[in-house]
Amino acid sequence: MGAVIYPVIDVEFEQPACPTRHAWARVPPEPSPVDRAALKDRIRQLLKARNSVMVSHYYVHPDLQDLAEETGGIVSDSLEMARFGRDHAAQTLIVSGVRFMGETAKILSPEKRVLMPDLDATCSLDLGCPNEEFSAFCDAHPDRTVVVYANTSAAVKARADWLVTSSCALDIVRALKDKGHRILWAPDKHLGAYIQRETGADMVLWQGSCIVHDEFKAFELEALKKEHPRAKVLVHPESPAEVVALADAVGSTSAILKAAHELDAPEFIVATDSGMMHKLRALNPGKTFIEAPTAGNSATCKSCAHCPWMAMNSLACVAHVLETGVNEVHVDPALSLRARVPIDRMLAFTAALKAGRPAGALVPRIGAA
Numbered sequence: 326m327g328a329v330i331y332p333v334i335d336v337e338f339e340q341p342a343c344p345t346r347h348a349w350a351r352v353p354p355e356p357s358p359v360d361r362a363a364l365k366d367r368i369r370q371l372l373k374a375r376n377s378v379m380v381s382h383y384y385v386h387p388d389l390q391d392l393a394e395e396t397g398g399i400v401s402d403s404l405e406m407a408r409f410g411r412d413h414a415a416q417t418l419i420v421s422g423v424r425f426m427g428e429t430a431k432i433l434s435p436e437k438r439v440l441m442p443d444l445d446a447t448c449s450l451d452l453g454c455p456n457e458e459f460s461a462f463c464d465a466h467p468d469r470t471v472v473v474y475a476n477t478s479a480a481v482k483a484r485a486d487w488l489v490t491s492s493c494a495l496d497i498v499r500a501l502k503d504k505g506h507r508i509l510w511a512p513d514k515h516l517g518a519y520i521q522r523e524t525g526a527d528m529v530l531w532q533g534s535c536i537v538h539d540e541f542k543a544f545e546l547e548a549l550k551k552e553h554p555r556a557k558v559l560v561h562p563e564s565p566a567e568v569v570a571l572a573d574a575v576g577s578t579s580a581i582l583k584a585a586h587e588l589d590a591p592e593f594i595v596a597t598d599s600g601m602m603h604k605l606r607a608l609n610p611g612k613t614f615i616e617a618p619t620a621g622n623s624a625t626c627k628s629c630a631h632c633p634w635m636a637m638n639s640l641a642c643v644a645h646v647l648e649t650g651v652n653e654v655h656v657d658p659a660l661s662l663r664a665r666v667p668i669d670r671m672l673a674f675t676a677a678l679k680a681g682r683p684a685g686a687l688v689p690r691i692g693a694a
């Protein structure tokens with residue numbers, strides 16, 4: 326199979342620290358049913374032949390989610406993707422998601438080959454937090470503990486004390502606050518403000534945002550709630566505060582799945598990327614899932630919330646990288662060593678939490694040697 330060439334769309338975004346107002350994304354076409362079946366077969370064979378495993382995010386195409394699970398890989402949130410990639414024995418990881426996910430996998434497993442369906446699949450949070458400007462922000466607040474969201478470049482991670490994802494940010498910031506830390510947070514302003522409200526921690530926030538979750542609108546969501554009075558509302562904390570305020574459950578992609586399973590309701594309104602609907606519907610066949618209303622500016626489809634960069638991952642690209650070994654993720658080894666420190670802290674903290682051990686003991690008291 327030759328190189329895969331797709332049409333490109335313009336993606337508008339405004340991020341205070343980013344001089345450009347535009348990015349771009351490739352749009353893979355849907356394969357025909359015959360091509361789709363052939364591509365899946367080919368990928369199954371190649372995964373075995375190349376000692377490879379698929380690590381997919383909940384927002385990528387349903388085919389890439391199902392194929393990952395069916396072939397012994399994983400579909401998960403960004404935290405579990407990192408852990409799974411690090412712990413799996415396969416020599417090659419096929420990371421379907423966006424660039425920071427492939428970089429995190431490579432940082433955690435420098436000896437493995439990490440391939441991505443499309444290396445240009447980026448994230449507005451990563452784009453909106455350039456390393457130079459971020460370093461200047463850190464320099465301006467030397468007394469603060471730097472807590473960085475996973476959706477960032479390796480260079481930004483290398484400057485951080487702690488890494489967090491949306492599934493562990495609350496626990497880690499709460500533990501830091503309990504030990505006297507004042508926090509510098511980057512890059513998502515909505516997630517940062519949510520953590521600040523919930524923990525009462527002293528935080529200064531970088532003003533980045535996710536172009537997908539920033540689109541959700543509270544006024545329209547309230548109207549939709551009235552139309553569906555028995556529905557519970559599930560919200561990813563990258564959404565604006567007014568939308569979070571209407572939620573019955575707020576959390577990471579995994580937390581949203583858990584809440585949909587545990588909450589006793591026939592209907593759910595979901596404020597996160599529409600890629601989540603696949604798993605939500607598959608795991609909860611008796612329940613109805615409705616997409617939360619957006620401002621209608623999505624680059625991928627006018628009335629839905631779908632990340633244009635997650636949408637760049639396709640079956641054809643996965644087959645192509647497995648065939649040819651192209652699209653390998655590289656991270657400078659020295660940078661990688663530094664970026665690994667905050668990632669390892671996060672993984673140790675969350676492993677302790679999961680095992681019921683006192684995770685707070687892993688956080689040093691401020692001022693302690």
Ligand code: 13P
Binds near residue numbers: 402492535576578579
């Ligand atoms: P999760 O950590 O919840 O999987 O989210 C990653 C992401 O990019 C959300 O937009």
Ligand code: SF4
Binds near residue numbers: 449450632
């Ligand atoms: Fe980034 Fe938002 Fe896309 Fe997640 S959904 S990868 S935060 S742009």
